[in-house]
Amino acid sequence: AVRWLVLGVPMAPSASKLRYATLPCGSLLHTWAPGSCTKGTYMFWLAVFKSSLRMYGPLFLIPALLQWRTLLKSLQHSVIPNTLRSSLFLSIYAANVLMSACLFRNVLGRNTIFTNGFLPAFVASWALFIERKSRRAELGMYVTTQAIWCLWRKAVARGWVSPLPGGDVLLVSTAMAVLLRSHLTKARARNAIQSVFGFLLQSPPAEACPAPPPSWHRILRASARAAGTGLLIKTVLTLPGAIRARRLRQLVHPTQLSLAAAMGGISGVFHTAMKLLPASPVPAEYHSALAGFLAGIPFAFVRSTGIAVYIAAKAVEVLFWRAVELGWLRSYSNGDVLLYALGVAVLLHFGIIDPATLPVSYYKFANTVSGGCIGMVNHHAMMETGWGSHVE
Numbered sequence: 001a002v003r004w005l006v007l008g009v010p011m012a013p014s015a016s017k018l019r020y021a022t023l024p025c026g027s028l029l030h031t032w033a034p035g036s037c038t039k040g041t042y043m044f045w046l047a048v049f050k051s052s053l054r055m056y057g058p059l060f061l062i063p064a065l066l067q068w069r070t071l072l073k074s075l076q077h078s079v080i081p082n083t084l085r086s087s088l089f090l091s092i093y094a095a096n097v098l099m100s101a102c103l104f105r106n107v108l109g110r111n112t113i114f115t116n117g118f119l120p121a122f123v124a125s126w127a128l129f130i131e132r133k134s135r136r137a138e139l140g141m142y143v144t145t146q147a148i149w150c151l152w153r154k155a156v157a158r159g160w161v162s163p164l165p166g167g168d169v170l171l172v173s174t175a176m177a178v179l180l181r182s183h184l185t186k187a188r189a190r191n192a193i194q195s196v197f198g199f200l201l202q203s204p205p206a207e208a209c210p211a212p213p214p215s216w217h218r219i220l221r222a223s224a225r226a227a228g229t230g231l232l233i234k235t236v237l238t239l240p241g242a243i244r245a246r247r248l249r250q251l252v253h254p255t256q257l258s259l260a261a262a263m264g265g266i267s268g269v270f271h272t273a274m275k276l277l278p279a280s281p282v283p284a285e286y287h288s289a290l291a292g293f294l295a296g297i298p299f300a301f302v303r304s305t306g307i308a309v310y311i312a313a314k315a316v317e318v319l320f321w322r323a324v325e326l327g328w329l330r331s332y333s334n335g336d337v338l339l340y341a342l343g344v345a346v347l348l349h350f351g352i353i354d355p356a357t358l359p360v361s362y363y364k365f366a367n368t369v370s371g372g373c374i375g376m377v378n379h380h381a382m383m384e385t386g387w388g389s390h391v392e
Contacts, residue, residue: 025105037102045095047371052087089130096124121348125341136336143343168308173296175315180292213275227264265298
């Protein structure tokens with residue numbers, strides 16, 4: 001099994017169709033510097049580092065600007081150090097991925113579907129230790145969510161699974177029910193709820209401190225505020241493209257109301273259910289869960305698999321920590337690094353072998369951060385692997 005995994009030597013007739021690229025790594029991976037692995041790695045590191053500075057700088061600076069009285073202190077102790085640290089992490093990780101891929105190619109004498117992406121990405125994940133401990137779990141959860149989505153897309157494309165009509169809505173409803181289950185609304189779970197639906201649901205009270213049912217006036221006001229926020233977000237996201245295309249009419253198209261309907265609906269359904277359920281025979285400890293499940297139905301207005309998978313991942317995170325509290329599972333100090341390593345290895349594997357399987361948003365992000373280097377990889381040569389790789 002190890003021989004097939006690393007060397008790409010077929011073990012069974014089912015693997016006999018695999019054809020392995022024999023191109024030099026300079027013609028396959030670092031095409032911007034085909035004559036030197038060292039130069040290609042350095043150029044890749046420099047491109048990612050510069051892009052990371054442009055990305056992380058505003059990310060850490062904007063919150064500091066809101067606290068302008070302590071701006072100088074924040075610049076010295078937070079903004080600059082965090083920007084440099086995160087940029088070094090991302091650039092060193094990227095350089096190590098390419099360096100490891102070149103090493104595998106030169107040692108093994110061939111390119112394989114695993115040594116071009118998965119194994120180098122997994123090995124290079126030690127760079128996550130450069131990043132702050134507080135961000136490791138967040139990064140691990142993000143790449144794992146994207147990896148699950150990527151694997152699902154590949155499974156659907158191969159015909160291994162069939163999408164369930166309305167499955168994304170059902171997934172969101174189930175995840176919200178888990179997140180809002182009364183006995184789960186403890187510190188860690190409430191943080192997950194706040195990060196996902198804090199604005200819409202205003203975090204339901206814990207079982208020990210029940211809140212009185214909201215008034216109809218409060219429900220309408222909360223729904224209107226959520227809908228207005230959704231419309232504003234949609235308009236801000238659509239406006240630049242509408243101006244460039246000179247199609248301002250699309251700002252008043254009915255599709256502009258989709259996010260407003262979803263956000264307003266989630267808020268309205270949840271608070272309405274929380275108002276009516278006390279008069280029902282449903283036990284009080286299930287009110288939050290049932291209200292959360294019903295509140296997921298308006299998600300049908302936006303229908304985003306990526307968002308659905310993210311919310312589901314938050315629910316799984318809550319269930320995991322609940323299992324740890326009960327002693328059913330164990331947590332490990334560097335488990336977030338392992339989670340990141342597996343998730344990003346899957347993403348880089350498909351990013352190199354079959355980029356069309358990646359979520360478009362993630363591929364664009366990776367290509368932007370890499371200074372366009374990801375887009376310069378010879379993806380078409382990957383079609384020789386026989387895995388049905390394709391580039392859109």
